[in-house]
Every structure is written in structure tokens, then in C-alpha cells.
Amino acid sequence: MKMWFRKxxxxxxxxxxFDLILQYKKSGDFVHFHNPQTPQPYWISYFGSLIDVExxxxxxxxxxxxxxLTSIKDVKKILPFEDVLITSERQIIExxxxxxxxxxxxxxxxxxxxxxxxxxxxxREVTIPEEEYSVVGPKEAFVESITTNLNLVxxxxxxxxxxxxxxxxxxxxxxxxxxxYIEGIANEENINTVCQxxxxxxxxQILDSSFISQLIEDNGNSLFPQLIDTERPxxxxxxxxxxxxxxxxxxxxxxxxxxxxxxxxxxxxxxYYINWQMASAFRLIRVLAVSFSILVTPIYVAVLTYHxxxxxxxxxxxxxxxxxTIPLPPFLEAVILELTIELLxxxxxxxxxxxxxxxxxxxxxxxxTAAVDAGLTSNVLLIIVALAALASFTTPVYRMGNTIRLxxxxxxxxxxxxxxxxIAIAFLFLMNHLLxxxxxxxxxxxxxxxxxxxxxxxxxxxxxxxxxxxxxxFLQPQDQKRFLKNKASEVKDIxx
Amino acid sequence: MMKKAKAxxxxxxxxxxxxxxxxxxxxxxxxxxxxxxxxxxxxKYIIKATSVLPIYKPDKSVGNETxxxxxxxxxxxxxxxxMASSRQMVNGKLxxxxxxxxxxxQGIGDLIDTLQRDPSISERLFLxxxxxxxxxxxxxxxxxxxxxxxxxxxxxxxxxxxxxPTYNLHQFLNTYYSKLSDPFxxxxxxxxxxxxxxxxxxxxxxxxxxxxxxxxxxxxxxxLQKVKQGTYKLRLRKHHFIAIENIHTKHNFHVxxxxxxxxxxxxxxxxxxxxxxxxxxxxKKAVEHIKKLMEKQLxxxxxxxxxxxxxxHIDPLGLGTQVRSRVRNFQDQKWLNQYPHIKVxxxxxxxxxxxxxxx
Numbered sequence: 001m002k003m004w005f006r007k008x009x010x011x012x013x014x015x016x017x018f019d020l021i022l023q024y025k026k027s028g029d030f031v032h033f034h035n036p037q038t039p040q041p042y043w044i045s046y047f048g049s050l051i052d053v054e055x056x057x058x059x060x061x062x063x064x065x066x067x068x069l070t071s072i073k074d075v076k077k078i079l080p081f082e083d084v085l086i087t088s089e090r091q092i093i094e095x096x097x098x099x100x101x102x103x104x105x106x107x108x109x110x111x112x113x114x115x116x117x118x119x120x121x122x123x124r125e126v127t128i129p130e131e132e133y134s135v136v137g138p139k140e141a142f143v144e145s146i147t148t149n150l151n152l153v154x155x156x157x158x159x160x161x162x163x164x165x166x167x168x169x170x171x172x173x174x175x176x177x178x179x180x181y182i183e184g185i186a187n188e189e190n191i192n193t194v195c196q197x198x199x200x201x202x203x204x205q206i207l208d209s210s211f212i213s214q215l216i217e218d219n220g221n222s223l224f225p226q227l228i229d230t231e232r233p234x235x236x237x238x239x240x241x242x243x244x245x246x247x248x249x250x251x252x253x254x255x256x257x258x259x260x261x262x263x264x265x266x267x268x269x270x271x272y273y274i275n276w277q278m279a280s281a282f283r284l285i286r287v288l289a290v291s292f293s294i295l296v297t298p299i300y301v302a303v304l305t306y307h308x309x310x311x312x313x314x315x316x317x318x319x320x321x322x323x324x325t326i327p328l329p330p331f332l333e334a335v336i337l338e339l340t341i342e343l344l345x346x347x348x349x350x351x352x353x354x355x356x357x358x359x360x361x362x363x364x365x366x367x368x369t370a371a372v373d374a375g376l377t378s379n380v381l382l383i384i385v386a387l388a389a390l391a392s393f394t395t396p397v398y399r400m401g402n403t404i405r406l407x408x409x410x411x412x413x414x415x416x417x418x419x420x421x422x423i424a425i426a427f428l429f430l431m432n433h434l435l436x437x438x439x440x441x442x443x444x445x446x447x448x449x450x451x452x453x454x455x456x457x458x459x460x461x462x463x464x465x466x467x468x469x470x471x472x473x474f475l476q477p478q479d480q481k482r483f484l485k486n487k488a489s490e491v492k493d494i495x496x
Numbered sequence: 497m498m499k500k501a502k503a504x505x506x507x508x509x510x511x512x513x514x515x516x517x518x519x520x521x522x523x524x525x526x527x528x529x530x531x532x533x534x535x536x537x538x539x540k541y542i543i544k545a546t547s548v549l550p551i552y553k554p555d556k557s558v559g560n561e562t563x564x565x566x567x568x569x570x571x572x573x574x575x576x577x578x579m580a581s582s583r584q585m586v587n588g589k590l591x592x593x594x595x596x597x598x599x600x601x602q603g604i605g606d607l608i609d610t611l612q613r614d615p616s617i618s619e620r621l622f623l624x625x626x627x628x629x630x631x632x633x634x635x636x637x638x639x640x641x642x643x644x645x646x647x648x649x650x651x652x653x654x655x656x657x658x659x660x661p662t663y664n665l666h667q668f669l670n671t672y673y674s675k676l677s678d679p680f681x682x683x684x685x686x687x688x689x690x691x692x693x694x695x696x697x698x699x700x701x702x703x704x705x706x707x708x709x710x711x712x713x714x715x716x717x718x719x720l721q722k723v724k725q726g727t728y729k730l731r732l733r734k735h736h737f738i739a740i741e742n743i744h745t746k747h748n749f750h751v752x753x754x755x756x757x758x759x760x761x762x763x764x765x766x767x768x769x770x771x772x773x774x775x776x777x778x779x780k781k782a783v784e785h786i787k788k789l790m791e792k793q794l795x796x797x798x799x800x801x802x803x804x805x806x807x808x809h810i811d812p813l814g815l816g817t818q819v820r821s822r823v824r825n826f827q828d829q830k831w832l833n834q835y836p837h838i839k840v841x842x843x844x845x846x847x848x849x850x851x852x853x854x855x
Contacts, residue, residue, distance in 0.1 A: 304524045309588035309616055311524070313531075313645055316589070320552035323525045330523065418519060 017093060018109050021045055024097070034108070039068035043105040046118070050100035055118040060102060072106055075114040085115040098174075123148050129231050131398050134270035141231045146176050146250035149233070153180060153248070156237035161185070167198050175206035176250040180236070185243045187476040190259060193440045194245045209252040218438045223406060225399040226439040228264060229254040235269040243477030245440070259439040261446035261474055263459040266290070268396035271462055280461035287460055289391035290400075294407050296388050297334050298415035298423050300381060304330040306419030322378040331416040333377055337385040338408065340367065345389070345405075446474040528581050529589035531644025534630025535570065535607055537599040542566050543607070545573035546631040547585070550642035560642045562635045570610045588616035591648035593623050593665075594630040594684065597697070597704060605672070605702035612669055619666040622651045625697040625704060627685035638691055647691070651682060654693050657725045659713040661696075672702060675828050676816025683707055700810045712801040715794055718745040718764060719813050728768065730790050738786060739772035740848075751822045757834060758819050761841045764794065770851040783848050791844040798842040806836045815840070 024030040024045070032045040042064055046056070063078045076084045085101075087093065088111040097103060100119025123145035130141070142149045154162065165179040177198060181191050197216040206212060209229060217226040227247075230236060236246050236255050247256040266286045271279035303310050304323070311319060326333060344363035348356040368386075372379045392404045407430070414422030437444035447455040455473050457463045469485040471477045528549045536544040544566040551559035565576035578585040593611060595604050611617050624647075626633050639646045654660040660682045671679040678699055685694040696708040696716065708716055714728055726743035743766060750761040770778060770786070778786070805811060816835065820826040 305521050306519060308522055308524050308527060308529060308586070309618070311589075313589065313591065313648070316529075316550075317552055317556060317558055320524060321554050321556045324552060324554045326525070329521075417513060417517065 016109075017088070017090065017105075017111055017113065020090065020094065035065070038065045040070075040106065042069065043108050044102060045097075045105075046102040047097065047100070050098070050120060051102060051118040052100075052120040056102060060104075060116060060118065064104070069106060072104075072110070072112050072114055075104055075116075079114075079116060081116055083117065086112060087115065088112040121145070121147075126152065132230060132232050132235070132269065132396060134268065134273065137270055137273040138232075138234050140233055142233060142248075142253045142255060144251050144253055146178060146248060149248050149253075149255070150178060150180075152233035153236050153240070153246075156233060157182070157240060162240070165195060167195075169198065169201050169203065169212075170206040171202070171204050173205040173207065177206070177212065178248045180240060180246040180248060182240050182243070185241070185471070185477050185479050186245055187243060187478060190243075190245050190440055190442075190475070194247065194258065198247075206249060207251065209247065209249040209254045209256050212247060212249055213256050218440065219436075222433065222437055223403045224262070224434070224437060224444070225265070225397065225403070226260065226437065226444065227256045227258040228260050228397055229256055229399070230269075231255075232269055238269065238272065241482075242471050243475040243479075259442040259475065260444075261439070261442070261455075261459075262434065262444055263447060265395060265397045265400040266460075267462075270396075276462050276464045280463075283460055283462065286394050286396070289394040290404055293388045293391035293404050294411060295423070296384055297338060297381075297408060298411040298426075299420070300384055301330045301334050301412060302415040302419040302423055305416065319378075319380060322380045325375040326378055328376070330381075331412065333381055334385070334412060335409075337377055337381060338412070341385055341389045342405065442474055442476075522584070522586060526583055527586050528583040530585060530587055531589060531642055532592040532594065532634060532647055533587070533590060534594040534596070534626070534634045535599055535604075536596045536630050537602060538566055540602075541568055543568075543570065543573070543599065544631065545570055545577070546634045547574070547577050548634050548643045549581075549585070550644065558640075558642050560637050562631075562643075564631060570607055586616070587614065588618075590617055590621055591644045592651065593621060594626050594633065594647075595623070595681075596626050596628065596630045597683075600625050600681075600697065600699075600704035603702040608665075608668070608672070608702070611665060617665075619664065621665040622648055622682075623663075623665060623668055624651060624682045624684045627683060627694060633684065633686060633691060636691075647684075650691065650693065651684075654682070658693070659717055659726070660693060661717045661720045671812070671814065672699075674814075674817065676811065676820060676831065677814035678810045678812050680708070680812045698805075698808075698810055698812055700808065705808055705810060709801070712797055715798045715801060716813075718766070718794075719747055719762065719798065722746055726768075728766075728790070730786065730793060732786070732789065736774060738770060740768035740790065741771040742849075743768040749818045749822070751819050754823045757838070758823065758831075759839045759841070760815060760819065761843065762798070764798070764842065764844045766790070766794070766844060766846045767849055768846070769849055778851050783851060787846045787848055790846045794844040794846070795842045798844070799840065802840045802842070806838070809836060811835065 021032055024047075025032055027047075029047055029049040030045070031048050032043070034043050035041060044060075044064075059080055063080070064075075067074070067078045069075065069078075073086055076086060085092070085096065093103065093113065093115065096115045096117075100117065101115045102118045104114040104116065124143050126140050126143055126148065128139040128141060132141075140152060142152065150164065159182070161183045163181055163183050167177045167179070168174050169177050179191070179194055179198065194216070198212075201212075201215055203211070203215060213225070213227045213229060214220060219226065231254050233255075236248075236257065239257050240246055244257050244259070247258075249256075266283055268282075271283060274282075304319070323330075328336070340363070344359060347363075348359050351359060364386075368382055371377045372382060388408070389405075392401050395401045395404065411423060411426045414426040416422070418425065434445050435449060443450060446452060447459040452473050454470060457467055458472065466485075469482055470480050471482055473480075530547040530549045532548040534546040534548075536546070538544050544564060546562060546564045549561050549563075551561055553559060563577040563580055565573040565580075567573045567576060574585060574587065590611075595607065599607075608623075611621060634643055637643060641649070651660065655662045661680075663681070668679050668681070671677045678701065680696050680698045683694045683697040684691060686692075694707070695710060696713065697704050698706050698708055714723075714726065717723055717726070723743055723745040726741075726745065728740040728743055730738045730740055732738055745767075746765045748763045750763070752759045752761065770783075802813070802815075805813070815838075816828075816831055819831065
């Protein structure tokens with residue numbers, strides 16, 4: 001394990017191309033053969049597991065067999081490829097071979113060779129988004145191939161200003177990472193922050209974009225996501241046009257968006273596809289659901305343990321009679337139920353869909369009713385905990401849901417310790433953390449603090465497009481105007 | 497170094513929090529919450545307290561339990577009651593406090609004091625005076641809820657739509673501590689098996705003096721606050737009455753001759769609907785007649801009532817505070833001396849908005 005973390009791999013001594021081939025031959029999937037029957041004999045080597053054999057058979061071998069080659073440079077003339085590379089640079093050859101090129105030599109010991117790209121392109125079909133599914137709007141989701149993903153974005157933004165910077169990160173995985181932004185809109189500072197952080201990144205393996213987000217986030221110890229991961233190319237195109245910076249990682253079906261503010265965690269991209277009244281209502285519901293989800297169980301515990309005065313007299317009968325036979329104090333009761341729900345969620349997430357449904361039925365109905373019948377939990381708390389769990393799933397960003405479910409436990413503990421005062425203290429700590437948090441150096445709580453009235457138009461509520469003539473202020477875009485408002489509101493009759 | 501200091505601070509805070517920061521727990525199902533308390537007169541020094549507490553059963557029905565104890569201090573009675581209770585007695589859900597008439601005659605100021613000092617007691621607590629012993633009223637069960645909740649619902653309902661002015665502990669204390677006004681409380685009595693609101697008990701300071709006449713209740717409420725859903729029984733002739741419903745009232749004070757001897761004019765606006773009458777149809781002329789009659793009746797009742805207050809030197813309507821807010825350099829003592837001889841004019845204006853569906 002230890003050698004994976006070594007920052008500088010030991011330098012190999014310089015050796016010839018032939019030595020390289022000999023070394024690669026140790027691997028079972030490396031093919032190295034000689035064809036002496038042709039007009040001009042040649043040597044061919046490639047990794048069988050990386051190249052597309054069809055290309056080799058159809059586009060390379062027939063041409064080589066037919067023509068007599070005098071020098072290696074002739075390969076460029078006879079092969080129907082636009083980028084045949086003639087080189088003797090060892091590093092380039094090594095990289096190209098490992099990315100699926102075919103190496104052609106005229107003699108086995110030649111230093112110069114021709115490299116022809118014939119990599120196997122395997123990628124699954126573009127499917128519908130599953131985590132960020134929306135009823136209205138396009139139904140394309142990113143896949144694992146970076147070329148497909150970039151294509152999905154570029155087709156939505158066919159402009160020359162869309163810039164893509166590529167990096168290779170990971171000493172073992174050599175993962176391609178692309179940074180996307182629109183020149184002239186995105187703030188230089190944001191772009192530079194992302195690029196610098198990626199350049200300075202030294203890691204052994206990048207398997208998914210979540211690796212990148214964990215490594216370059218402003219505060220790695222925070223529960224809150226500081227970059228949004230999305231699987232919707234339309235969302236990516238949308239935020240690029242606002243001035244955000246997007247990171248796309250090869251092998252990952254999620255793109256990263258930054259900088260973000262906390263309000264964007266409550267925004268589903270579907271909000272832009274439905275009219276603004278509904279979108280605003282849904283966003284309000286989500287904000288309410290999140291606060292409800294975090295606070296309702298702690299408040300239940302605090303009120304039942306310390307503040308019996310707060311219970312309205314009409315609710316008293318229901319609450320007291322449901323708790324009369326419960327042997328546990330409210331705190332333990334709540335913790336056990338919360339853990340049960342977490343258990344169900346975790347078990348459901350680890351199992352295949354069909355078994356997961358059974359888990360839901362067993363957990364929800366059988367355990368739930370049995371626990372109430374046995375007098376182990378009160379049915380009021382059961383309803384509260386179930387509602388809180390349900391509310392935590394309303395967040396459109398999956399990682400935010402996890403954050404909310406985990407946040408509940410410190411609140412519960414404080415409620416048990418000091419009642420409502422404890423909840424207030426926990427809330428202060430949370431607020432303190434959020435106020436200090438930044439996303440790529442931009443304040444995380446932005447439209448709320450620092451207060452930016454202009455950005456409230458697209459935060460908790462979403463006003464109609466006609467009022468959104470400016471790009472979000474917190475991204476500090478180079479070009480503030482989305483469109484010219486007075487021009488847009490000109491009404492032209494059809495017969496004019 | 498900084499990191500170590502931070503870690504030490506966190507550990508210290510956590511240790512203090514868990515070690516010393518404990519608040520006594522009052523878990524909902526381990527406490528008995530008294531919902532009503534009643535005080536009775538034993539002798540000059542000793543009072544008898546009766547606590548009612550609801551017993552919640554797992555099948556969602558509510559039982560009732562009553563405890564009684566006597567002592568010099570009302571807080572001590574709670575302690576004595578606690579000795580007889582299986583769960584800790586707490587008073588944070590107190591809804592009603594009752595004082596027997598006999599006790600109220602001796603003054604209830606000291607007893608109110610404990611309610612006011614205890615932070616867990618709501619300011620929206622209802623106070624009332626009972627016609628007989630408070631213990632007798634509290635030891636019975638009425639309706640399907642426990643007695644405390646029943647009493648509070650009874651009083652609250654009568655304040656919302658009945659003839660009892662909205663009045664709770666907060667307002668009682670306000671008028672009690674004010675030099676210029678005197679408190680009053682609803683008067684509760686038993687009628688057969690049921691319990692009902694008999695009227696209004698008038699206080700001078702903290703002592704009960706007299707109860708308000710039955711026919712003065714409407715005008716009393718109308719002059720204190722806006723009546724929103726009142727009913728009024730208007731006497732046309734002997735044995736002929738009319739019911740006016742949906743009454744909305746509004747009143748305005750005007751003070752003249754501010755320097756020497758103030759003269760108060762109260763303008764009362766009443767809007768109502770005729771709902772029940774006997775005899776023939778009510779035409780325009782009849783409505784006009786009813787209107788005039790009602791104005792006259794309200795004015796007589798009002799003046800009569802205020803005269804009786806002046807005779808007793810009590811001011812439950814808070815006329816003094818009304819004058820003070822309109823007069824510069826107001827002197828409390830001068831006003832108190834003048835009060836019995838102040839001229840108060842009442843001008844009622846009645847509007848009949850509707851007289852029924854068919855008519």
C-alpha cells in the first residue's frame with residue numbers, strides 16, 4: 001500500500017525502444033509480431049486489450065501488406081489516418097501505447113516508429129438521469145466516457161467561447177480531467193482557483209469526480225458539499241452560461257459545478273422548466289422540509305424532556321397517552337428510531353432493487369407497527385421520524401440529503417442535554433460554520449449573508465425569466481448581462 | 497500549538513457540558529400537571545388549596561384526580577400535595593385559578609403573587625371567583641375532559657362570544673397594580689349538576705366588593721372592549737322582547753373641561769341584526785323605533801352602571817387611565833378625589849343592518 005502514496009516514482013534508466021517492447025512483452029495482452037511475407041516486412045506491437053481489432057484489420061494491415069515501404073515516414077502517406085505520429089521519443093511512445101495506439105516499425109531494433117491511434121471506444125448509451133430525474137425537460141444524463149460527456153455539453157453550447165482545459169491527474173490512474181468555462185463570462189479568479197488546485201493535486205488514483213471534489217473543496221472537513229455534482233448536461237450548460245466553472249472527469253458520470261451557494265442545494269434544475277410560481281412554491285417547500293427534517297425530532301425530545309409547558313392542552317392527551325407505556329426516555333426512543341430509519345436506508349441502498357423493496361415493507365410496516373404495538377415507541381414519534389426521513393429526501397442534491405440526516409444527531413444530543421437552549425446553541429454552531437464556509441473562495445451563504453438582494457431573485461424563490469436579466473452576482477461574472485432588458489421587452493406585432 | 501489549544505478547549509467545553517451542565521429533567525410522562533387550582537378560606541392565616549390534575553390513560557381517555565391541602569403559603573400546599581402524588585407535581589400547565597367568594601372578600605393579592613412570580617405559570621391563566629367553596633366545584637367532573645380544561649374552555653368560550661370581557665392573569669395584574677383602575681373577575685357558580693358563569697365579580701384593589709347586575713353585563717363589556725359577536729335582549733314592552741344578534745360595537749372617549757373637573761363623553765356605536773321578535777312584520781318605522789329604544793336602553797343601563805361604580809369608588813372600566821391619556825399634567829390623587837362626582841355622558845348609536853331573510 002505504501003508505495004502508492006510515494007510522490008515521485010523512482011526514475012527508470014533510459015533504454016531503447018526495443019527494451020521497452022521486451023518489458024511490455026511480459027504482460028500477456030501485449031502483441032508483438034513480424035510479417036515477413038509482405039513487399040516490405042514490418043513489425044507491429046500493441047496492447048490487445050486496448051485497441052479495436054476491427055480498425056487494425058480494416059484500416060492498417062491491408063495497406064501495410066499492399067505497399068512497399070522505403071522509410072517509416074511512408075506509413076503516414078499510405079494509412080488513411082489524419083494523425084499518424086512518427087517519433088522516437090520514448091515517453092510519447094509509452095503514453096500512446098498505453099492509450100491504445102498501434103506501433104509500427106520497419107525493423108525490430110529501429111528507434112523511430114509510427115504510432116496509429118486505434119483505441120477501443122467503449123461507452124454505454126446515454127440514458128435518462130436517475131438521481132436528478134425530472135418529468136419535464138431533457139432526459140439525457142452523463143455517461144462514463146469524457147468524450148461523450150463533452151459532446152453532450154458542447155452540443156448545448158455551440159460557441160467558440162466555450163473553453164476546455166485538460167489535465168491528467170493520478171499517478172496510477174492517469175485520469176483525464178477537463179475544466180469547462182465560457183470565456184468572457186466566467187470570472188478569471190474562479191477559473192484560476194480551479195485550475196491551480198487541479199495542477200497542485202498529487203494523488204494516486206481518481207476513480208470518480210467525487211474524488212476530485214473531496215480533494216479540492218475549500219473545507220474538506222465540512223459536512224456540506226461545496227461543489228455540486230450533477231448528472232444533467234442541461235444543468236451544466238445552464239450554469240456555464242451563468243458563469244460557473246465545471247469539472248468533468250473521465251470515468252465519472254457526474255460533473256462538478258462550482259462555485260456554489262447554499263441555496264443551489266435546494267434548486268432542482270427542473271425548476272427552470274416549470275413556470276415560476278410553481279418553481280418558487282416547490283423551492284419553499286424544500287427549504288421548509290429541510291429545516292423540518294433537521295429540527296423536528298430534536299424539538300420533540302427537548303419539549304418532552306424539559307418544556308412540558310409548551311405543549312398545547314389539546315395535544316396533551318394524544319402525547320401523554322401515547323407515551324404512558326413507553327419504558328424509554330424520549331431521547332433514547334428518538335435515537336433508536338432514527339437509527340432504525342438509517343438502518344433501513346443503508347440496507348435498501350446496499351441491496352438490489354427488488355430485495356430493497358422487501359426491506360422497505362419489512363422495515364416500514366412490520367417493524368413500525370410491531371414496535372408501537374409492543375409499547376416500545378410512541379406512534380407520535382414514529383410519525384415524526386418517518387416524516388423527517390421523508391423530508392430529507394426532498395433535496396435535489398443527493399449529498400445534501402446525507403448531510404441533513406447526519407446533522408440531526410448532534411442536534412438530538414444537544415436537545416437531550418439542554419433542551420431548546422441546546423438546540424439554539426447547536427444552531428449557532430451550525431450558522432457559525434456556514435458563515436465561515438466558502439466555495440472556491442466565494443461565500444457559501446451568499447444571498448442571505450452577505451445580503452445580495454439581486455441574487456434573491458433566483459434563490460429561495462425563482463422569479464420569471466424576464467426579471468432575470470442579470471447573471472448571479474456571487475459568481476462575479478465578467479459580463480453581468482444575460483440579455484438587454486429593454487430590448488427584450490419590446491413588443492412587436494406580427495403585421496408591423 | 498494552536499491546534500492543541502483548540503482541542504483542549506473543545507474537550508473542556510464537552511467535559512463541562514456533560515459534567516455540570518445538567519438541568520433537572522421533567523419528562524412528560526413522569527410528571528403530574530395540575531390543570532386547575534382552587535383556594536378556600538379556612539381562617540385568617542390559613543388557606544386551603546385544591547389541585548385538579550388530569551390522569552391520561554393509554555386508551556386516550558382522561559381521568560380526574562383532586563388533592564387538597566391547607567397551609568399558610570400556597571407554594572407549601574403544592575409541596576404537601578406532592579407528598580400524596582405518585583408523580584412529581586408541576587404547575588406549568590395551570591389553566592384556571594379559582595378563589596372562593598369568602599376568600600376574595602379578604603383579599604387575594606398575596607395569593608396572586610405566587611402565580612405572578614413563578615415563571616412556569618402562563619400569563620394567560622384564567623382567574624375566577626366561585627360562588628361557593630372552590631373545593632366543591634373542583635371535586636366534581638364535568639364533560640368529557642378533566643375539570644381544569646373544562647373550566648378553562650368554559651371561560652374562554654364565554655370570553656370569545658359571550659358576555660365576559662377578555663381577561664387573564666396579565667390583565668388582572670395590570671389593573672390590580674394600577675392606581676386608576678380596579679380589577680374584576682368572572683363569577684362561577686354551580687347550578688344543579690352543571691357549572692356556569694353567573695356574572696362578573698367587581699374588586700376594589702384585591703378585595704371583592706360586589707357582583708355586577710345581570711342586565712349590565714352587555715354594556716360593561718361594550719364599554720371595555722370591542723364586542724365582536726354579541727347578543728342583546730331588548731325589552732319593547734312588558735313581556736315583549738327582541739333579540740339583536742351579531743352585534744359589533746365600538747366606543748370612543750371624549751374628555752372636556754380638562755383643567756378643573758373633567759367631563760367624559762363616551763360614544764358607543766352598535767351594529768346588529770334582528771333575529772327574533774314576536775308579533776307582526778317589522779317595517780321601516782318599526783326598525784326605527786327599535787333603534788331608538790335600544791339606544792335609550794343602553795344609555796340608561798350604562799349611566800346607571802357607572803353611577804354605581806362611582807358610589808363604590810371603584811373603576812373597573814379604567815376611566816381614570818382614559819382621562820390620563822388625554823390630559824396634560826394629570827394628577828392621580830386629584831382624580832381619585834374627583835372620581836365620584838365626575839359627569840359621564842353615554843351616547844349610543846345603534847344601526848340595524850338586517851332584519852332577517854324573508855321579512
